[in-house]
Amino acid sequence: MKEVKKYLPAGFVVFLLYLVYLYWKPLIGFIGTILGAATPLFIGLIIAYIVNVVMIRFEALYKKIFKGKCDGARRPLCIILSFASVIAVIALVTAIVMPQVINAVTVIVKNGASSLTPYLKKLEKYPQIAQYAQSLQASLTHASSSVSKQSSDIIHGVLTGATGAFSNVVKAISSVFSVLSACLFGFIFSLYLLGSKEKLQHQLGILIKTYIPKGYDGILHVANVFNHAFSNFIVCKAIDGLSLGVMTTIGCLIFHFPYAIMVGVIIGVTALVPIIGAYVGAAISAFLIFIANPIKALYFLIFYVILQQIDDNIIYPRIVGSSLGLPAIWILGAVTVFGGVFGFVGMLIGVPITSGLYTLLKEDVIRRRKKGL
DSSP states (O other): OHHHHHHHHHHHHHHHHHHHHHTHHHHHHHHHHHHHHTHHHHHHHHHHHHHHHHHHHHHHHHHHHHTTTTGGGHHHHHHHHHHHHHHHHHHHHHHHHHHHHHHHHHHHHHHTTGGGHHHHHHTTTSHHHHHHHHHHHHHHHHHHHHHHHHHHHHHHHHHHTOTTHHHHHHHHHHHHHHHHHHHHHHHHHHHHHHHTHHHHHHHHHHHHHHHOGGGHHHHHHHHHHHHHHHHHHHHHHHHHHHHHHHHHHHHHHHTTOSSHHHHHHHHHHHTTSTTHHHHHHHHHHHHHHHHHOHHHHHHHHHHHHHHHHHIIIIIHHHHHTTSSOOOHHHHHHHHHHHHHHHHHHHHHHHHHHHHHHHHHHHHHHHHHHHHTO
C-alpha cells in the first residue's frame, strides 16, 4: 500500500498529461476563449502599470508640496494628472505626425515615380546606380498605379453596391465596437487597480502567506526584481527615445531634410525597441526622405549614423547607467528570442524580463559561492 501511495502522484501527473494530449485541440480552444474574455483585464493591467510609473512621480511631488496635508485628494488628483499627461502626449504626437503622414502618402501615390526623374538624369554617368534607380522608379510606378486602381475599385464597389459590402461594413463596425469596448473596460479596470493598489497588494500578500508561507519572502523578492526591471526600462527608454527624437528633429531642421518632425517622432518611437529599433526607424525615415529627395536620403543616413554613435556611447549610458544591469550580449539575445516568439511585443518585454532573470541568476550565483556550493 505504501508503494502505491509513493507512485500515486507520478501516476496522476502521467494521467493528466495523457488527457492533455488526447484533448489538446479542445483544450487550446478553451484556453483561447478564456484569454479572449480576459482581454479587457490584460489591457487594464498594462494601462495601470504604465500609468503607475507616471503616477508615483506625481504622488512624490504632491507629498513634497503639501507635506502630508490634504492627503485624501492625493490619489484621485494624481490619477487624473497621470492619465491627462499620457493622453496629452499621445494627442500631441498624433496632431504633429498625422498631417505629415497624409502628405507623405499623397506624394508617394501621386508623385512617387515622377519625383525621381530629375535625379535619374544626374545619375546617368553612373550606369549601375542609374539602373537600380530606374528599377526603383518602375516599382514605384507600378505601386502607385496599383494603389490608384485599388482605390478606384473600392470606390466603385461602394457606389455600385458590391456583393457582401453590407456584411463587411457590419463586421467592421462590430470589430471596432469590440475593440472600443475592451479598451473602455480595460480603462475602468485600470482606474480600480490604481485607486486601490495598496489594498490589492495587501490581499495578495495574505493569500501568499496563507497558502505558500515558506515561499512568501522569495516570491516578494522576485516580484520586486521584475517590477524594478520593468519600471526602469520604461522610464529609461522613454527618456532616451525622447532625447533621440528631439535631436533627430533638430538635425533634420538644420539640414533641411523633408518631414523633419515626423522623422523625429518615428526615430523616437522605434528607439523603444532595443538595438533593432534604431535600424527600423532609420530605414523607414530614409525611405520617406528618399521619395521626396533621394540625395538628401543619403545625407540623412550619414547624419543618423553619427547621431546614433553619439547616443550609444554618450547619451544612452548616462541615461540608463547600470539601472538594468544587463550586458549588451544579453540584450541582443533577449530581443532576438522574444521577438522571434512574440513579435513586436516580445521585443519590448524581452529586455526587462531578461534583466530580471539575469539579476536573480547573479544573486543566486553570489549566494552559492559564498556558501561554497
